[in-house]
Amino acid sequence: MITTAPLPRWGDLASFPFAAGLPDHVLGAPWRGDAGGTVWFSRGALALGIVARWWEESHRRLPRVWVPDFFCEQSLGPLRRVGAEIVFYPIAPDLRPKWDVCHVWARTAPPDLFLLVHYFGIPGDLAPAREFRDEFGTILVEDGAHALRPATGIGAVGDFVLYSPHKLLAVPDGSVLVVENAGVAGEIAALAERLPRVAPRSGGWLLRRLAQKSLPGTLMSRIRPTGQTPFEQDPPARDQPEAPHLSPIARRLLGRLLDRLGAIARHRRHADRAVRAALSALSRWSPVATGWGEAAPYRTVMRCAEPGVAAERFAAIRGRGGVVESWPDLPPEVRNNAELHADAIRLRRTLLLFALDNAQDPAAQAAAWAARVGR
Numbered sequence: 001m002i003t004t005a006p007l008p009r010w011g012d013l014a015s016f017p018f019a020a021g022l023p024d025h026v027l028g029a030p031w032r033g034d035a036g037g038t039v040w041f042s043r044g045a046l047a048l049g050i051v052a053r054w055w056e057e058s059h060r061r062l063p064r065v066w067v068p069d070f071f072c073e074q075s076l077g078p079l080r081r082v083g084a085e086i087v088f089y090p091i092a093p094d095l096r097p098k099w100d101v102c103h104v105w106a107r108t109a110p111p112d113l114f115l116l117v118h119y120f121g122i123p124g125d126l127a128p129a130r131e132f133r134d135e136f137g138t139i140l141v142e143d144g145a146h147a148l149r150p151a152t153g154i155g156a157v158g159d160f161v162l163y164s165p166h167k168l169l170a171v172p173d174g175s176v177l178v179v180e181n182a183g184v185a186g187e188i189a190a191l192a193e194r195l196p197r198v199a200p201r202s203g204g205w206l207l208r209r210l211a212q213k214s215l216p217g218t219l220m221s222r223i224r225p226t227g228q229t230p231f232e233q234d235p236p237a238r239d240q241p242e243a244p245h246l247s248p249i250a251r252r253l254l255g256r257l258l259d260r261l262g263a264i265a266r267h268r269r270h271a272d273r274a275v276r277a278a279l280s281a282l283s284r285w286s287p288v289a290t291g292w293g294e295a296a297p298y299r300t301v302m303r304c305a306e307p308g309v310a311a312e313r314f315a316a317i318r319g320r321g322g323v324v325e326s327w328p329d330l331p332p333e334v335r336n337n338a339e340l341h342a343d344a345i346r347l348r349r350t351l352l353l354f355a356l357d358n359a360q361d362p363a364a365q366a367a368a369w370a371a372r373v374g375r
Contacts (some may be wrong), residue, residue: 037185049078123153322372
């Protein structure tokens with residue numbers, strides 16, 4: 001059974017209650033590199049809000065933040081609550097910024113913060129991003145929420161780099177903000193300390209993981225919630241609980257996983273290669289990424305020839321008990337300007353995301369997805 005959330009090992013579940021939670025600087029070492037510091041949050045969107053708050057307090061005005069138009073609306077909540085001016089710059093079908101448009105726009109109203117996203121763990125456009133930052137004096141934020149850890153093309157340029165280990169590892173929550181400047185890292189940490197001293201409750205996550213590991217896959221598929229949102233519709237907006245700090249369970253489980261990151265990255269690359277090969281046997285779609293270097297895929301992503309193909313396969317796979325995903329949602333400013341944001345809207349309507357398991361044999365994962373897709 002392949003689940004959207006990675007499943008923990010039995011040994012980790014048995015021993016984490018007795019493990020000591022590592023301090024932030026030790027826990028952040030695999031992501032920090034030579035940077036000045038790391039600050040932990042329960043989820044990455046909160047880190048973006050804190051960076052915007054830092055800018056406001058440092059410059060005595062709200063920041064202008066450029067965000068790619070192919071972005072999750074749910075993740076913009078903290079940034080919107082700060083009151084930042086958000087500008088959605090267009091990206092191309094290859095998921096890279098349309099730099100020509102960005103340069104034209106920036107000559108009139110340059111960004112204070114520029115967000116570069118490493119979609120699905122694919123290394124982004126670092127060289128043009130560095131040139132853009134240097135030309136317009138912006139602060140560059142690399143969004144590596146889909147990246148397991150730094151790799152060639154990920155994490156080498158940003159003034160801030162965000163990672164969300166909870167998206168790729170078997171932990172209930174946890175995102176880390178890497179800050180290049182040590183002095184700024186201290187200021188960000190101080191702002192984080194002013195947030196409510198609340199962490200997410202992890203009991204529900206733990207019970208779900210225990211059920212997924214204990215019950216047969218056929219039974220789990222029968223008790224999944226019904227009435228799931230159709231492919232063409234964005235899910236309804238949900239208020240995220242104000243629980244900004246890393247939970248004790250996540251801290252302890254993360255500590256046990258630090259020495260396995262390299263092995264997990266290799267396993268995910270092997271699984272992606274096997275799944276891509278299985279899915280590519282069906283026509284009218286193709287993989288978005290075919291090589292990873294030392295990076296690790298967040299999902300295997302297939303681009304369908306037309307929106308109708310994506311909707312049909314999404315429904316069919318869900319009907320066979322698969323947990324295929326679409327992009328969660330787009331900001332209303334993007335949806336309401338179809339001419340400017342046509343490529344982002346088409347990406348939303350043609351991409352299908354297939355989860356990868358950190359432990360299951362790659363061939364077994366490929367066979368499981370092939371069975372859900374059908375022929």
